[in-house]
Amino acid sequence: MDVQKIEAFVRVWAALLLLLTACLVGLDTQSKYIFYVDRKITYKELHALGALVYVASAAAGYNLLQLGRSVFVSRYLGNSKGSYRYLAWVSYLLDQMVVYIAFGTNSAAVEHSVLALSGMKEFQWMKWCNKFTRFCFQIGGALVSGYAACALMVLATSISAFNLFRLYSSEKFLRLKST
Template sequence: MELSKITKVEAFLRPLAMILLVATACLVGLDTQTKYIIYYNKTVTYRDLKALWVLVYVTSIAAAYNLLQLSRCYFSARYQENLKGSRKLLAYWSCFALDQLAVYITFATTSAAMEHSILVLTGMDDFQWMKWCNRFTRFCFIIGGSLLCGYLASFLMVTLSFISAFNLFRLYSPKQFLTLKSRQ
């Protein structure tokens, strides 16, 4: 596969990941539900669950990161021949490392929010935590949809991480461990 085709695939996948990340942040951040319970109105928002609060911020930062990487993708397609030697290698290593970091943090926060949401769904008698989803069903369904979007975005970011790994390791020789290919 040529580099230009790989760059096109990356330029296609990054906006999809951004859309899913923004959808996750918006669905979680804007989700509220108010119910009349006994003698007062109880409003449930993402601020009531700390894992959801962290998820909103992490997915927002990951979407901004993917926007920066998309602009890098655009400029590298135009000005790739200007980078030579150690600058090119440093650029590919930093993209690879940042892609890995973004994937791991996004997946971890989505999984933590999923775990917290399951506790809200099932409750825990030992800690006297009540089940929320039998009272706030719309809130729980929207959070479930947002977690699905978060996992899909994580999967797309894993694919993008594979692409950045390919872009990095194609510069190295297959015969000698971590030795750059000679220019011929």
């Protein structure tokens, strides 16, 4: 397998996992009667989960755009290193940004989910997962899916770095000066 096929495979799976994350969180809802009141819980109750839906959707779209860029570059630009060098830098830097933002958003969602799991006596926050177990399990699955997508995006960023730095000549790369 060549590098482009591996990159396409990784990006497609990252996009699918990110879409799975967004769907699991965005469509998760549970209703329960608590003290004779119908209480409905959704991802909008925790702001980090709302941000996770938007960031995961945007990151999935970005990976699909990068997949299209990869096909375009291989098909139409070929081996022209001069014009591709700037595109490779932009691609690499954007890959880095998307991975960091997706990982940070996923980590913030984990932090808020831990508060929903354990509660906080000082603020009189109840433990949601005692009452809404299906909701919490589905959010947990979404977070695992989000971290798996982040790992795949790290791999895609590594491939992007390889594609960038192979454009530079290795004649003077890390060469010691002769005396």
